[in-house]
Amino acid sequence: MTAPATAHGLLSGLDEIADIGRDARRGGYSRHLWQPADLELRDWFTGRAVRLGLDVEIDRNGNTWAWWGPRGDDAIVVGSHLDSVPGGGAYDGPLGVVSALEAIYRLQASGFRPARPCAVLVFAEEEGSRFGIACLGSRLMTGALDAGRARALVDADGISLEAAASAAGIDPAGLGEDRAALARIGLFLELHVEQGRGLIDLGSPVAVASSILAHGRWRITFTGEGNHAGATRMTDRRDPMLAAARSMLAVRDAAVASTGSRATIGRIEAVPGGTNVISSQVTVWLDARAAEDAAAQDLVTEITARVSAAAAAEGCTAVVAEESWSGAVAFDEALRDRLVHSLHGVPTLPTGAGHDAGVLSSRLPTAMIFVRNPTGVSHSPEEFATLDDCLAGVAALEQVLRELL
Ligand code: GLV
Ligand code: MN
Ligand code: MN
Ligand code: MN
Numbered sequence: 001m002t003a004p005a006t007a008h009g010l011l012s013g014l015d016e017i018a019d020i021g022r023d024a025r026r027g028g029y030s031r032h033l034w035q036p037a038d039l040e041l042r043d044w045f046t047g048r049a050v051r052l053g054l055d056v057e058i059d060r061n062g063n064t065w066a067w068w069g070p071r072g073d074d075a076i077v078v079g080s081h082l083d084s085v086p087g088g089g090a091y092d093g094p095l096g097v098v099s100a101l102e103a104i105y106r107l108q109a110s111g112f113r114p115a116r117p118c119a120v121l122v123f124a125e126e127e128g129s130r131f132g133i134a135c136l137g138s139r140l141m142t143g144a145l146d147a148g149r150a151r152a153l154v155d156a157d158g159i160s161l162e163a164a165a166s167a168a169g170i171d172p173a174g175l176g177e178d179r180a181a182l183a184r185i186g187l188f189l190e191l192h193v194e195q196g197r198g199l200i201d202l203g204s205p206v207a208v209a210s211s212i213l214a215h216g217r218w219r220i221t222f223t224g225e226g227n228h229a230g231a232t233r234m235t236d237r238r239d240p241m242l243a244a245a246r247s248m249l250a251v252r253d254a255a256v257a258s259t260g261s262r263a264t265i266g267r268i269e270a271v272p273g274g275t276n277v278i279s280s281q282v283t284v285w286l287d288a289r290a291a292e293d294a295a296a297q298d299l300v301t302e303i304t305a306r307v308s309a310a311a312a313a314e315g316c317t318a319v320v321a322e323e324s325w326s327g328a329v330a331f332d333e334a335l336r337d338r339l340v341h342s343l344h345g346v347p348t349l350p351t352g353a354g355h356d357a358g359v360l361s362s363r364l365p366t367a368m369i370f371v372r373n374p375t376g377v378s379h380s381p382e383e384f385a386t387l388d389d390c391l392a393g394v395a396a397l398e399q400v401l402r403e404l405l
Contacts, residue, residue, distance in 0.1 A: 010390055013098035014090060017044055017082075026087030028381035033062070033083055033125040033136070034168040041082040041094075045122055048101055052108065054120065059181050060174035061140040062124035062165065068104055068114060074186035075117035076404045078103070078397065081126035081137075081356065088127070089383025091193035095371060095390065097122055099191045103397040107405075114405035116186070123356040130155045130164075132217070132285075133324045138356035140175055142363050145324075147176030187335060187365040187404070190357040191397050193385050194370040195378035198349045205392040207349040208339045209331055209368035212358040213262070214296040215289035216325040220247065220307055224316040226272065226280030238315035240282040241270060246310035247318070251286060254302045261290040261299050262352060285323075289352055293327045329358040332365035339367050342403050343396050353378070369396050 009015075021037025023030040031037040042064060046056045049066035056066045065077075080096025100120045107114075124137030131153040139145035151162040151172050162172040199207055222240035248265050255263035264287045271281040286303065290296035304320045311318035340346060349370055357366040371393035375382045385393075 010098060010102045010394055011387060013048065013101060014094060016048075017041060017094060018090065020044065021084065023087050028087040028089055029084045030086050030088070030129070031082060031084040032130040034164050035130065038083055039168070042122075045082065045097065049120065052101060052105055054104070058170070059141070060171070060176070060178050061137050061181075062168065062170045063137040063141065063181075064122040064124075066120040068118040068120075070117060071119075071184070072117035073183045075119050075184050076114075076187060076189070076401065077119045077121045077185045078189040078191075078401065079119075079121035079123065079356075080190050080192060081123045083125055083127050083129065085127045085129055085379045087381065088379055089193075089381055091373070091383050091385050092195065092378055093126060093192075095193045095385060095393070096191040099390070099394045099397055102394045103401055106394070106398050107401060112402060112405075116405050117184070118401070118405055119184070121185075121188070126356055128217075128324070131161050134217070134354050135326070135356050135359045138359040139324075141178045141181055142359060143177030144359060144362070150175055182363055185360070185364055187332075187367070188357055188360050189367050189369070189397070189400065190355055191369045191371065191393050192353075192355060193378065193383060194349070194373045195351065195353040195383075196373075197376035198351075199347075199370060199372035200374065200376055202347045202349070204347050205372050205389040206343065206396050207347045207370045208336055208343065209351055209357075209370060210336065210348040211291075211331065211350040212326075212329040212354060213289040213291055213350075213352045214293045214326065214328040215287065215352075215354055216296065216300070217323040218286040218288070218300060219321045219323050220244075220284050220286055221319045221321070222247075222282045222284075222311055222316050223319075224280065224282075224314065225278070227278040229276040229278055232278060237278055239278050240311075240314070240316045241279050243311040243314040243316040243318060244268065244282045244284050246313060247284070247307045250306035250310050251303055254299060254306055255288070258290065258295060258299045258302070261288070261295060263288045263299060263303065286320075291328060296328075326354055326358060329361050331357075331361060331367055335365045335367045338403075339369070339400055342400050343369075346396070369393060369400070
């Protein structure tokens with residue numbers, strides 16, 4: 001393992017969690033809400049925070065706060081998340097959490113004392129990998145996700161969010177908009193590994209975020225006729241797998257035709273899912289994104305039409321249902337400019353990835369710092385950041401906190 005970067009150690013933090021939630025089958029990490037790896041990461045975070053003298057609390061929605069000094073309203077809050085996509089990388093989420101702790105450690109070590117309340121905040125289920133809704137903790141906090149709908153969400157094992165919350169010691173009745181928590185946040189800063197090639201192209205280790213694409217998730221259910229793989233003539237079939245296959249190409253074609261848009265089918269489930277069985281139902285999940293809200297909505301309208309035609313061509317039906325939606329985000333301009341100035345004119349960069357800082361931006365000023373990812377790959381074990389670039393990110397965060405606090 002890499003040697004710690006400092007006495008306290010940015011990378012020692014990443015090293016300490018390097019074995020938590022490894023996914024031997026997929027590669028990388030699968031760290032999902034309230035499952036053993038997530039609980040172990042929370043314990044690790046609490047231990048690290050307590051070692052810095054921070055005061056840890058978990059809010060009504062399962063987000064973890066660590067306060068430096070007295071709790072209070074209008075705090076400078078800095079954080080990210082510790083959960084991952086299935087088979088994700090080591091940096092998406094944890095780099096922001098480890099960097100926040102490291103920046104506070106450095107400020108403490110230099111004798112700095114904050115004049116404003118300050119907390120590190122770790123959001124629950126940013127990736128939506130267990131219950132399907134990305135940025136679950138911040139959506140619940142802001143009220144963007146209805147608590148009743150959240151309680152009824154079900155994971156792949158049929159466990160409801162309500163039951164999973166109870167098992168993790170969170171009262172499901174307390175889930176939902178948390179105005180007291182929002183009042184505590186004067187502004188929110190999130191450092192994140194970059195998820196594309198922007199900083200490679202710019203030749204810079206860090207950037208300040210300018211915007212996030214509009215994005216959402218849709219569940220598409222194809223229904224046909226389950227039957228025997230050997231006994232059913234090819235001409236007699238209504239196979240929803242073929243409807244899904246035609247649709248995937250149509251999704252790609254629709255996105256290509258809509259300049260700058262992105263559309264992905266990354267997940268598929270067949271019922272009943274047997275090699276010698278023609279499926280009765282196939283469900284795929286669509287992730288669609290575009291620079292403007294209207295462009296993303298138009299893309300999904302176009303995809304819905306193409307998917308219906310693809311299903312009809314196979315004698316099947318298709319139902320498209322929205323699971324979540326996030327409008328395009330333009331980060332607070334004054335805060336963004338302030339960060340760029342503090343960081344001596346680092347570039348600004350848009351992103352196609354969603355973040356809790358984007359969800360919170362509808363309620364309060366938020367800003368993000370991106371750290372270069374030399375592979376340009378994310379949501380994959382290939383995601384990476386060099387030690388030098390991670391240290392540049394921490395130095396940037398420390399500098400910004402020193403000015404804001
Ligand atoms: C989360 O990282 C997302 O953009 O889907
Ligand atoms: Mn992610
Ligand atoms: Mn992330
Ligand atoms: Mn994200």
